[in-house]
Structures are given as structure tokens and as C-alpha cells.
Amino acid sequence: MNEFIRGLKRGFPICLGYIPVSFTFGLMAVKLGFSPLQATLISLTNMASAGQFAGIRLIEGGAPYIELVITTLVINIRYFLMSLSLSQKVSPDISFGKRSVMAYCITDEVFALAAMEKDEVSFPFFGGLMTTPILGWTGGTLLGAIASGLLSPELQGCMGIALYCMFIAIIIPPAKKSRKVAMAVAISALLSCMFKYVPGLNMLSQAGGGGWAIIVSAVLGAAFSASVKENKRRRKPSEERSQYES
């Protein structure tokens, strides 16, 4: 029970952060023709920011099922990597049933907090960690969907930046402390920009909803940093995580 409470406390800031972002999602979904109930249900069942935004645009455009599945797969494939990473962080004794509950809420932010734990991640802790973010994400969506008529299009537009700035706030502190993280994220950002602006590449990256450009950029950036040797310090970053994750 103590572990659950500790998880609740750790997860609460994520809940607060999710509200403006999911609010924007609710606004956009209603704008595209979804009902507030549908929008809230999508948030509750997906718990996935970028994947949901891409999904509702495709559904609104009447995309074929296969395109929706492939786009969702590509944009959300990062959760596969996070889930794999988390599988190394939990006790091997945790049952499949409990794991299937935990898997539901592997989001960028919840994963980041779980990864920061010094010891193994327990089921009650993760349960506490995911509780308020789920409420914040679905509740924020509902609020945004209901409030969509009250805000001007310009104001709605400006709220779209909230999600990205949250990402920036997750990336920069570890990049500041580790040169290899900084290199990895810089390469990923550069490649992602190239996929958007370099003629030829940008045509390619439109295929399949455009989500794969993100994956290719991220995999190359991470592979680069995992492969280079640091001259000054021989220690591998996975052994010094606690330094820049606390």
C-alpha cells in the first residue's frame, strides 16, 4: 500500500501536465467532428498523445483501416522500446496478468518516471504512478471537447505547443548532463528536419502517414550514441543513469 501511495505522489505532476495537452486533443477531436464521448473514449483506450492526434486526422479523412493501423503502429512503436526497457526494470516474478495491466499505461512520461527508480519497479508502485495520469488525460480530453465552442481558433492553435514544450522539458535536462544523450537527441532532431525539408527525402517520408520518419531518425540517433566511445570516461551511460535522472 505504501508503494501505491508513493506511486500516486510521483505520478501527480504528470497528471497536471497531461491536462493542457489532452484538453487540446479534445478541442481538435470535436473540431474534426467527433463527439465528446468518442474523444474521451479514444483517450481512455489509447493513452497516446501523438498517435491519437494522427489517428483522428486519418479517421476524419476516411482513411482505410490498414493505413490507420500502420500509422498507429509506426508512431507508437516507441512504446515497444519503452516496454522492452521496462521489462528489464521489473521483477521477473510479476505475473502476466499484472504485466498486462501495467502495459496499458506505458506513456512517454510515466515510463520516464518508472525508469528513474533506483530499485526494481513493483506492481503497486506502477499502479499508483499510472492512476492520476489516466484521470488527467481522459478528464482533460472531456473538458477540451466540451469547451471547444468557447475558445477562439487562435487560442486553440496556441495550445498546440504545450505537448511539444513538455517534450522539450523531458529532453533537455538529461542532454545537459550527458554529452551522449545530447548527441543522440541532436542527431534525431536533425534527421527529422531533413526528412521534412530535403527534396526527395520529404517525398519518401510522406509514405504511410509520415510516422516512420520519426522512428528512423530516433533509431539512428540512439544507435549512434550507443556505438561511440567516450574518450574521457569509460563508464557506459547505462551505469551512470542515476546521475542525470534524479
Place this chain on the structure above:
Amino acid sequence: MNLNYVAICMFLMFATTYMIRVTPLGFVRRKMENLWIKDFLFYIPFCVLSAMTFPDVLYSTTAAGATPHVSMSAIIATMVAQLMSWRERGLVLVAVVAVAVAVFVEMGVPYIMSLF
């Protein structure tokens, strides 16, 4: 929109996303020893977020319904968010301040200019 179509799409989104998440955590019980893979898995979340953010953040303040374009409000708000993140302010504060800056540049500045 066709209700049936939307319902099937919603289910497909859920099923796809959940399968992605449950497969590794549900079935991988062995601890990995390979340091390269451990490092790679450690960098991946940051890299994904970085690739998602750039360059899309610069288009993110486009008014609802308009064609996405780079705007001054997004550029300035991004710079403020980067500075605040460098100083290690929390996620929520960074996001809220960035939205406030974007609103000010996008709507406040034109209003102030119109007074003169």
C-alpha cells in the same frame, strides 16, 4: 461521420497501441546483458521525443482550421521552453509558460500594436 466506421477505427487504434505495449513487458522476462542494447534502449525515448518535436513544434501554434505554417509565436515560445528546460523547471511549468508566451505573441502583440 459513419458511426460504424469510427467505432471500428477506435477499436483498431486501441488494439494496435495495446499490442505494442504488452508484447515486450508481457513476454520478456530475461534480463539483457548486452551493454549496447541497454544504452540504445536508454537513449530511444529521448530520441523519439526529439524527432517528434523538431521541426513540428515550429508549426504547432497555427490557428485551428488553418494550413500549418511556421510562426513567430512558436519560435519564441520554443526558445523560452528551451531556456526554462535548461534551468530544469518542471514539465508543467514549461508547458504552461510556453502556451502563455505563444498566446501573447500571437494575439497580445497585434492587439497592442492596433492601439497605436
